Amino acid sequence: MPTREFSTPVPYIDHxxxxxxxxxxxxxxxxxxxxxxxxxxxxxDGVKVPLVRRKAGNLLPQLDAAKAK
Amino acid sequence: xxxxxxxxTASKASLxxxxxxxxxxxxxxxxxxxPNLQSGQGKVIRMWGNNSAHVAEVALTAGRVESIHDPxxxxxxxxxxxxxxxxxxxxxxxxxEAPNYLDVFTGDTLTYTVTGTxxxxxxxxxxxxxxxxxxxxxxxxxxxxxxxxxxxxxGVRCAxxxxxxxxxxxxxxxxxxxxxxxxGGRWYAIVGFTVQTVVTTVSFKGPMWGxxxxxxxxxxxxxxxxNYFVQLQQQYPGENLIPxxxxxxxxxxxxEVVDTTASTSPKVDIxxxxxxxxxxxx
Numbered sequence: 001m002p003t004r005e006f007s008t009p010v011p012y013i014d015h016x017x018x019x020x021x022x023x024x025x026x027x028x029x030x031x032x033x034x035x036x037x038x039x040x041x042x043x044x045d046g047v048k049v050p051l052v053r054r055k056a057g058n059l060l061p062q063l064d065a066a067k068a069k
Numbered sequence: 070x071x072x073x074x075x076x077x078t079a080s081k082a083s084l085x086x087x088x089x090x091x092x093x094x095x096x097x098x099x100x101x102x103x104p105n106l107q108s109g110q111g112k113v114i115r116m117w118g119n120n121s122a123h124v125a126e127v128a129l130t131a132g133r134v135e136s137i138h139d140p141x142x143x144x145x146x147x148x149x150x151x152x153x154x155x156x157x158x159x160x161x162x163x164x165x166e167a168p169n170y171l172d173v174f175t176g177d178t179l180t181y182t183v184t185g186t187x188x189x190x191x192x193x194x195x196x197x198x199x200x201x202x203x204x205x206x207x208x209x210x211x212x213x214x215x216x217x218x219x220x221x222x223x224g225v226r227c228a229x230x231x232x233x234x235x236x237x238x239x240x241x242x243x244x245x246x247x248x249x250x251x252x253g254g255r256w257y258a259i260v261g262f263t264v265q266t267v268v269t270t271v272s273f274k275g276p277m278w279g280x281x282x283x284x285x286x287x288x289x290x291x292x293x294x295x296n297y298f299v300q301l302q303q304q305y306p307g308e309n310l311i312p313x314x315x316x317x318x319x320x321x322x323x324x325e326v327v328d329t330t331a332s333t334s335p336k337v338d339i340x341x342x343x344x345x346x347x348x349x350x351x
Contacts, residue, residue, distance in 0.1 A: 018334050020230045023246070034230060034332050055157040055266070057331035058121055058190070058235060 009042035009049075015056060035060050073202040074114075074209060074310060076272055076282040077101070078194040078327050079181050080236025086187030089128055089142075093181040093193060096238055096327070099282070103177045107201035111173050114305065116165035117286040118193035119269050120150040121157075121235055121329035123186040127164070127193060129171075130180045136172050143180075144171070150329075153289050157330050160267040161288025164193070167304035173197060190235030190329045194270040196283060198308065205279035209309040210348040212299050215258040218344035223257070225250060225339045231268060231328035238272065239332075244322035244339060251319035257341040258348050259312045261297040262287075264335035270327040271337055277314045282325070287335060295340055313349040 018036035023029045035057040041050035077100060079093035095101045103111060118127060130143035137143040146164040153159050165171055173179070183191050199205075229242040245251055262271060264287045271294075272284035285297045302310035314322050326335060342348075 020228060020334050021247070034334050052155070054155070055330040055333055057231075057328075057333055058157070061331075 007045045009044050012041060012043050012048060014039045017056075072209070072309070073199045073205040073207045073279050073281055074283045075197050075199065076194060076270070076284040077197070078192060078238070078270055078272075080190070080192035080327070081183070082190050082234050082236050084183060084185040084187060084189045084191055086185060086189070088184050089182040091183040091185060091191070093183060093191060096236070098238070101179045103173045103175055103179075104199070104202060106175045106199055107203060109175045111197050111199040113165055113171040113173060113195050113197050114167060115301070116171075116193065116195035117161045117163055117269070117288070117291070118146070118148055118191070119160050119162060119288060119329045120148050120185055121190035122150070123189055124148060124150055125183055125185040125189070125191060128182045130182070131173070131177045133174050133177050136174060136177060158267065159289045160269045160328060160330070161286035162290050165195070167301065192236040192269045192327050192329050194284070194286065194327060202279070205281070207279050207281070208277040208313045208349040210258055210311045210313050210350070211302055211309045212311065214348040214350065215260070215311055215342050215344065218256070218346045218348040219342050220255070220345050221343045223250065223341055223343055225341065226336070227324050227339055228334060228336045229324045229326045231326040231331065231333040233331050235329050235331045236327060238325040238327055241274070241323040241325050243320045244324060245319040251316040252343070253315070253317040255316045256344040256347045256349075257314055257316060258344060259314075259339060259341050260299045261285075261295045261340050263295050263338045263340065266333055266335045267292070268326050268328040268333050268335045271335065272325040272327065273312060273322060274325065275314060275318060275322040277318060278312060283312060309349065311348075313347065315347075
């Protein structure tokens with residue numbers, strides 16, 4: 001018998017970009033956004049429970065290409 | 070006898086797909102050809118690879134039967150690239166591991182053909198040891214020498230990013246670009262490194278290593294890379310395989326990353342033993 005009841009799980013997908021600090025020729029540093037990660041999971045009782053966290057570097061261009069069709 | 074340890078990578082950003090239908094090409098600055106060696110012979114001491122999105126098989130062939138059995142399929146390697154956490158969570162699987170090795174000979178050329186899935190990216194890296202490569206006097210030590218000269222230990226952040234083209238080297242990043250604590254005049258033996266995110270290959274390059282790359286896998290099958298070069302040296306007890314450089318040269322020690330996922334930033338922490346004297350003795 002389950003001892004605890006949970007809310008109905010709601011799927012979510014988040015994009016969590018990464019960043020790299022890059023220095024130009026004159027020594028000025030800027031933060032450059034990288035593809036980072038995509039996290040897929042369920043929200044249960046208001047808490048995000050991730051099931052998969054995968055790199056976004058190849059996935060985002062695939063999604064963009066599919067969307068463009 | 071000028072020794073050298075050389076890392077090479079071959080890759081393809083988008084496979085055609087099919088049974089051994091694709092051939093990998095050498096990455097920029099790397100080569101599939103075995104250089105002209107004084108001894109005529111070298112050995113591949115480690116090899117690893119990955120496919121970006123599906124399982125794959127690699128056939129390694131060369132011209133010499135003493136190196137690779139036959140020119141049809143040679144040595145075949147499977148890559149279970151969707152194992153463990155699935156796509157994008159592995160990035161490097163073993164193909165040749167110590168104490169095994171592969172002999173290679175002057176004038177030969179390695180060929181990697183791949184059975185894979187269309188549009189996938191593919192990369193294979195390998196480290197070759199040359200006992201006598203003319204023009205190179207690479208600075209590598211053994212663990213006993215490092216311990217004998219040990220002063221302290223340091224971990225230094227360097228954050229190279231993989232290329233936007235999957236399988237290619239990303240922009241080189243100096244070992245002092247993100248953390249400047251190397252001390253000029255002190256000697257550093259790189260015992261290994263750690264990463265936050267798995268990548269296929271972490272490459273080191275500098276004039277103290279003949280301006281050739283050497284490096285290591287940093288995929289899921291290799292997550293204990295903190296002692297990588299010490300362990301590699303201990304697997305070949307007679308060889309010096311721990312890279313050494315002087316703190317004055319920190320700006321010339323360049324890190325590069327290969328990954329079968331585009332634009333990954335593994336955020337490398339280099340772990341080094343600081344020595345007052347040169348443990349490599351060259």
